[in-house]
Amino acid sequence: MQFDTNAPIYLQIADHLCDLIIAGHYGDGERVPSVRDLAVELEVNPNTVVRSYTHLLEQGVLENQRGIGYFAAKDAVKTIKALKRTFFYQKKLPALVKTMKALDISVEDLVNSIGAYHETL
Amino acid sequence: MQFDTNAPIYLQIADHLCDLIIAGHYGDGERVPSVRDLAVELEVNPNTVVRSYTHLLEQGVLENQRGIGYFAAKDAVKTIKALKRTFFYQKKLPALVKTMKALDISVEDLVNSIGAYHETL
Amino acid sequence: MQFDTNAPIYLQIADHLCDLIIAGHYGDGERVPSVRDLAVELEVNPNTVVRSYTHLLEQGVLENQRGIGYFAAKDAVKTIKALKRTFFYQKKLPALVKTMKALDISVEDLVNSIGAYHETL
Amino acid sequence: MQFDTNAPIYLQIADHLCDLIIAGHYGDGERVPSVRDLAVELEVNPNTVVRSYTHLLEQGVLENQRGIGYFAAKDAVKTIKALKRTFFYQKKLPALVKTMKALDISVEDLVNSIGAYHETL
DNA sequence: GTGGTCTAGACCACG
DNA sequence: GTGGTCTAGACCACG
Numbered sequence: 001m002q003f004d005t006n007a008p009i010y011l012q013i014a015d016h017l018c019d020l021i022i023a024g025h026y027g028d029g030e031r032v033p034s035v036r037d038l039a040v041e042l043e044v045n046p047n048t049v050v051r052s053y054t055h056l057l058e059q060g061v062l063e064n065q066r067g068i069g070y071f072a073a074k075d076a077v078k079t080i081k082a083l084k085r086t087f088f089y090q091k092k093l094p095a096l097v098k099t100m101k102a103l104d105i106s107v108e109d110l111v112n113s114i115g116a117y118h119e120t121l
Numbered sequence: 122m123q124f125d126t127n128a129p130i131y132l133q134i135a136d137h138l139c140d141l142i143i144a145g146h147y148g149d150g151e152r153v154p155s156v157r158d159l160a161v162e163l164e165v166n167p168n169t170v171v172r173s174y175t176h177l178l179e180q181g182v183l184e185n186q187r188g189i190g191y192f193a194a195k196d197a198v199k200t201i202k203a204l205k206r207t208f209f210y211q212k213k214l215p216a217l218v219k220t221m222k223a224l225d226i227s228v229e230d231l232v233n234s235i236g237a238y239h240e241t242l
Numbered sequence: 243m244q245f246d247t248n249a250p251i252y253l254q255i256a257d258h259l260c261d262l263i264i265a266g267h268y269g270d271g272e273r274v275p276s277v278r279d280l281a282v283e284l285e286v287n288p289n290t291v292v293r294s295y296t297h298l299l300e301q302g303v304l305e306n307q308r309g310i311g312y313f314a315a316k317d318a319v320k321t322i323k324a325l326k327r328t329f330f331y332q333k334k335l336p337a338l339v340k341t342m343k344a345l346d347i348s349v350e351d352l353v354n355s356i357g358a359y360h361e362t363l
Numbered sequence: 364m365q366f367d368t369n370a371p372i373y374l375q376i377a378d379h380l381c382d383l384i385i386a387g388h389y390g391d392g393e394r395v396p397s398v399r400d401l402a403v404e405l406e407v408n409p410n411t412v413v414r415s416y417t418h419l420l421e422q423g424v425l426e427n428q429r430g431i432g433y434f435a436a437k438d439a440v441k442t443i444k445a446l447k448r449t450f451f452y453q454k455k456l457p458a459l460v461k462t463m464k465a466l467d468i469s470v471e472d473l474v475n476s477i478g479a480y481h482e483t484l
Numbered sequence: 485g486t487g488g489t490c491t492a493g494a495c496c497a498c499g
Numbered sequence: 500g501t502g503g504t505c506t507a508g509a510c511c512a513c514g
Binding site for chain 4: 336347
């Protein structure tokens, strides 16, 4: 996993874990890697993983059984999607619209650009 | 001017100045406020303004004349828009597409949401 | 380290660090001193070191990992030499030629002077 | 006249005036432009021209007749060339040699580069 | 511990 | 007056 230098690593790890959960690598209620293992795998400080897990705990994506480990919450996928959706519609979208206005980019331009971008992939 | 706690003040000032230039408050080649004046006006340390101005110098938005002051560069508006456009198409758009995929949001959904958002205003 | 009064200290520090990297004190990818440590060693304000490091970041000589430190970039030596070479051929050389013309110094004179200078050492 | 932003304007003006004297625009003992006239011509602050002239007074390139104006000194051309020569051999040359060593540029390389540069003109 | 940012304030060359 | 640089020192998020 490559880290983007702009965002805090712990958030990038949290995000990555969410992606894995959505992709089905860790089903609802299933155990996620131990802090130590993940830290070794990602070559980061264990404290950083702890912070990621704590963050996901607060958001209801993970649950914790003391002394045993961290687990994907029941409905983790649903929770993640809800969180992302909320963030998307309440934060991203307004910012997007504002930027588009500032740059004179019409909705049509946007649609075309997305289309062009897709073809590039 | 109110500062957002999430972004560095010096970047917010830089951004704000770009907005003013685009809005025509400072035409191409026109002098922008002195470091000290702006610092007083924004109730910020002069060093912070220096940082904003230096940042904009590096990006070609401002120019400077020793002992005289800072000036909007020739084509400042064009430069700013180019910078923002580049950022939009190379950073924002890919992130947008990625998020949409993750959330199963179609281009049609997006367009509708933007439309709905517009009506709210 | 002694500082010359003519050039900004932060640039002198940056230059000095480049010399150390070229001399092999810090290999490609190796960690350079922390901002605080170097500030103490050079008896300089930490902010001044930050400025040096930021300058070298912008030039691709250093890289940084959040919360960990600054590192010599991969190919730091190559990058430094390229920067210096560019500066030499594009700035120094034209100035040299211009001065030589103004003083009626021929290429032969120059070569002889360099030779004489060498023997002095 | 275009000003290089890196060097103080007053030195650039002084240099420019020396060039004009060497080129014979102002013969030995001949009057140079008044401070006001030159300031208007160069679109700079009169104080800046005063500083240039004072600088050249100190170096014996100009002379001053109070209330009348500034004049090229007797032997101004000779003086200028001597100054430049001294600067060249005592400051520029050692720096040149040092840089060449650091960049592994041989005297032969230098000669070739100068030759190539000449042909470009 | 590490860097990132900011304040408060100083001194300087330059215009 | 104007920007450029520097010191002294603080607080913060992050690892």
